[in-house]
Amino acid sequence: MTRDEFVERLGELLACLPADQVEESKEFYAEAIADRMEDGMSEEEAVAAVGSPQAVAEAILDDLPAVPRAIAKTRRKGNAVLWALAILGSPLWIVLALGFAAVAVMVYISIWVLAACVWIITAGLGAVGAAAFVLATTGIAIGHVPFVLAMTGVGFAFIGATLLLGAGAWAVTKQIARLSVLWVKKALSPFRKDRGRTSGGTGGSLSAEPHAGGNAASDGPAHFAVASTLN
């Protein structure tokens, strides 16, 4: 099989994917085969080393997130099947999608409410400290020395505690910000691929790097590493 035949067949097998994604995959594998040919392989050997178009296409589809994969695999059976399932299954999938979205949003809000609680406690301590200082001034006005000392002490102690808790609240907020980002990624994972995650997870790479001077695992399409493990 020649490189053009491989690429054409791959395009046919990936017709269920968006056109730009198909083009990206075709270009990538054409370049991978070309790089192997530059390394001294014959065209047939280079094509054979990449794998069969069917195996590569399956690997690309299997590497998609759950929802796009299900849509793509259903579309392969025909657009009519996809539409029929979408319409007939709408009472189920719309409810499930709304439920999923509601849970995802609620968990996200809950994460930030936790941060808000820490800051509210901090602000409360600060307010108590400020109120204690105000009361200390009233103590001066009425000439009640022990009360002035006690309230000044309470004011300093609470303001100091506010500063300490503020540092803790800032650290907690940073961790919560990271947690919320992780949650968003997790919530979107069935729909969207996290490109940064794919390079290290599968561990495979082609011997001939498709991009001159580049790293095959990090520069190539997300599915590249998975496809290469088939070799």
Add this chain to the structure above:
Amino acid sequence: MTSAKKTYFAVSGGLVALGIVLAALGFLVSGFDPNVFAAQIDMRDDSIVLGGVEVDDPTGIFPLEQIAQLGEIDVSAPSAPEAPSAPSAPGEGE
């Protein structure tokens, strides 16, 4: 830990320590009277008690004067209106 952070924590801890010392001193000077930490402003009967000492005239003392001018704020729940009397049955004349 950076020096700025160290300074921040040192200042915070110093404030807490200073506060505890001053509060303990106030408690000591008051003769170990726990009321020294209490402040009560009750506008229902115009009583203002700060650290166990009643303030008779809050005029000129911020913010007691301003609070006194607010007057009493009723925060109790409104009372329910009286239920109407049940109508008498037909034929049951008075």
